[in-house]
Amino acid sequence: MAMMPVTDSMFLLAEAREHPMHVGGLQLFELPDGAGPEFVGEFHRSLLDLVDVRPLFRRRPRGPVGVVGQFAWTNDDHLDLEYHVRLSGLPRPGRVRELLELTSRLHGSLLDRHRPLWEFTVIEGLQGNRFATYSKIHHALLDGVSALRLLQSSLSEDPAERGVRPPWSPRVRTNVFDKPGRTEDFDPFRAVSSLVKDVFGLGPAAARMVNEAFREQAATLAFQAPKSMFNVPITGARRFAAQGWPLERLRAVGRAASATMNDVMLAMCAGALRQYMIDLGMLPEKPLVAAVPMSLRARSAPAGDGSLGGNALGLILCDLATDEVDPAARLARIHESMVRGKEVYHGMSRLQITALSAIPLVPLAIGTVPGLTTVTPPAFNVLISNVPGPRRPLYWNGARMQGVYPLSIPYEGQALNITVTSYADSLEFGLTGCRRTVPHLQRLLGLLEESLTDLEKTTA
Template identity: 70%
Template sequence: MMPVTDSVFLLGETREHPLHVGGLQVFRLPDGAGPDHVGELHRELLTHTDISPLFRRRPRGPMGTPGQWVWSDDHHLDLEYHVRLSALPTPGRVRELLELVSRLHGSLLDRHRPLWECHLIEGLEDNRYAVYTKAHHALLDGVSALRLLERSLSTDPADTGVRPPWSPRRSAVEPPKRTAPAPFARLASAASAVRDVVGLGPAVVKYVNQAFREQSATLPHETPKTVFNVPITGARRFAAQGWPLARIRAVGAAAGATVNDVVLAMCAGALREYLLELGALPDKPLVAAVPISLREGAAVGGNAVGLILCTLATDLDDPAARLTAIAESMRRGKAFYRGMSPLQITALSAIPFAPLALSLVPGAVRITPPAFNLLISNVPGPSAPLYWNGARMEGVYPVSVPYEGQALNITVTSYAGSLEFGLTGCRRSVPRLQRLLTFLEDSLATLEKELL
């Protein structure tokens, strides 16, 4: 049986709302690589037919269940369908790469097959190639996808035994097999679940009280409507760029803020300038939904996230004051969840998403206020450089999910001393998306000027 939290991503998907997550990795060709290196790599990947169970999962519809999907295994997986080779048109700039990724990210995954694809992309300028992967949100969330990528690469450039994510290398020590829990363990687990459910009542009261008391927790009527909070189409536009982590840390240290606070402040400044340029900045501050991972240990697969609603203080002209307001909003959001179980956090995090469910009703987005203006995620990534059979990974950029009434998504990941921003938007509803990259740099530079 598929968990309800995963099944909902299949139930809510339509042609206008593809619900898969993706990633773009850029590699530098290893020394001595020939002109057909990427083609040879593609042919070599097709020999890895030992597919792990996660990548054999195929969804089966909600028949005989209360609207819940189930997983079945595909024992005849067509690897050539899932692993594809593409080439960029000349001159093979980053612009052409992002345009190709935008098109690939807008197409639905085939539900008659396991819900993932891997595209090798050759012809990128400056002796590089790229890999774009995507998997349905029912199969993986962003955190587990990044962990899977990290496990499948190597920190050693001389390591030529790297296997692809769907066929990972076997550990020298086999992990212990899972056994059925003892009766007392089952009773303890059941008692814990009962405590979680009983505790939801006071937690909901606490949530509503805070929502009324603080704008940063936002009831729906507190969030202004923007150009992002409109109906969307299935076509996507993607923009990406990295910034040195040292710059962000320096600003955070000077302001007494976290790296994530500074990331949010960068986004806030960029969104403010973007909306000012469009003549569409609302008087009230924008509100971001900021996911927090509830994943425990090294588990891969499924979804485990909570949600903090944070003011972006876009009504403030002073960037330092804006950062202070954002840091305080995030502090209150984290304090609110302190002492709660993952189940309680997940249940409360679903409250702001209720308007997204309502948005599936035709015309609802045009008349109902949003619970928040956009999602901004920060997913920790590998701290050391990684290699794929000698090719150094130079960048890893998340490609995420816009929702109906949420036409823009900003996801950030860290990698080897850099913060990599991935901006995914509805192609029709978010014009000149790449301008946000310029505004992100301007926003960071202004914070540096004010605080350093």
């Protein structure tokens, strides 16, 4: 049995049919040279032969499904791999459009809590000598950073390498939650002392955050965001859109404007959302506010260690300057807002950052109360995440991964989620929206290109 941190159990407690709480990923692969028509089917069957499964992928909530407050994991000793690893085919003509429609449906269905909380689907019938895989795992098990890191560690940079194992199958067999001897170095007195120090530091830290926010004026406070078309009750059905852009285009804008690539990505989103809402006649007069998660994990942490599971995130609220007409001025405001947001957390511990970041997330945790989102102001308008990804092309038994597109979670009162990840020389955007509430989601992809083009023109 493994105890479940409160930050992880919250994702189980908040889940309902209208609010699936899993993250996902869509990966596109190019068939290797000489692959025949049976390649994808054989690939799927080979995955079912790998019966050795990581402990993380055997976890399921302990106790009856209907019990409120599940705080422990148990090990599923009867895992049915054929249930979790599936094969699907696209209807003709097998375009990206059909792929995104299938992915949207798969992402809208709940995971079975009587089983380990993950699924993996191999998808055949895709045009262009390609196939795809769609994976989803409950946010209580992994955050997006951990999931992408696990994928990266599973694939190979060598196109000639064979025997590459999927994320759920370790290279060396292990059948316990924690590594043997892991607790030998654990000092309970030091851990308690550190915890007490952090908790007592929360009061001064919270006061400092509020004081700095008012003093700087430009810092964005929670619950100051305008009401928007995205801050409404949602359904469980999803719509997904995805596309990649060359990283060098964003880097060039960043160099010209003395901004980070993440600032440019946020400005791309801001410009696209501004025009999207103008076209619908629904742009608020006040600027939209984005919640931008920041990972508290060390990038160099081993992909296979015990720290991989769970969630380790902080949160910055960013002024998207959607009331600003000029793209360059909009980017400058976004850059300033992100700098001040990071300065607020300077010198704080991981616990303090997590605790203070939870303040804007309170409405998400209690958003399942009927009618609550219609009477309370939103803490922010849209969640925009940037997850660092693989820096070099990766292969799965000779099949080159062409792209990896993240799917995330629209929350009650947060009908749109934008998550991006870097892969090789590309920045991959994944847009996940409530199917009923966010119309014409695909249109945002064209507006993202227009927004980047405008930034290139105004910062050249």
